[in-house]
Amino acid sequence: MARFGTWMAWGAAAAAIAYGIPQLLQVAGVLTDPWDRILIFAPSLALAPLFVLAMAATHVATPPDRQVWSLSALALAILYAADVSQVYVVQLGSIIPHDLAGAGETVGFAACCTPGMPATAVDLLGYTYMSLATLLLAPAFPGRRWLQFSLVANGLLAPALIGQLAWPDLIYVGALWLITFPAAMILLAKALDAAPPRSGLQSP
16 A cells, blocks of 8 residues: 555656646746646646545555544545546636637636636635645654655645635745645655555654
């Protein structure tokens, strides 16, 4: 199970990076519509199940005395995935096709991710759950300081994520997710890979 979790954590890191690159290219004006949205939403949709599966495998590999933390992280990861998956599948399967067909106004109410839109609010709630999941996972790894640091750093972004509902400029703080989350997943993958078979995660 730890090996499975290793691959899922690496996959989550890769999906996050695959999202981050086109996001930065969009901001820089290199990618234009609709490719910017497609290349942003597609890896984001993949990230959701990968993160949940990484958390599930981590929970199974966690020693019983620390499983309250890993189970709590898994619960919030599921909430995150349930929220954001519906946002991204709607963008890819409905919003973008309607826009390309010249009928975007018929589904524009469900578009993401400009401030104030309903889908944006759901997306921000999802990523707040994700950040809190990593924060709760940190105590499951005593002795792994860099992993704990990255998990906590990502978790502390939660107020800046949900706060964008009222203060959209907090996106510049939330953008640190592009660094903290992939780092956390890479370090998690390494921790799971180093776990002795069938004996759970151990402190180094």
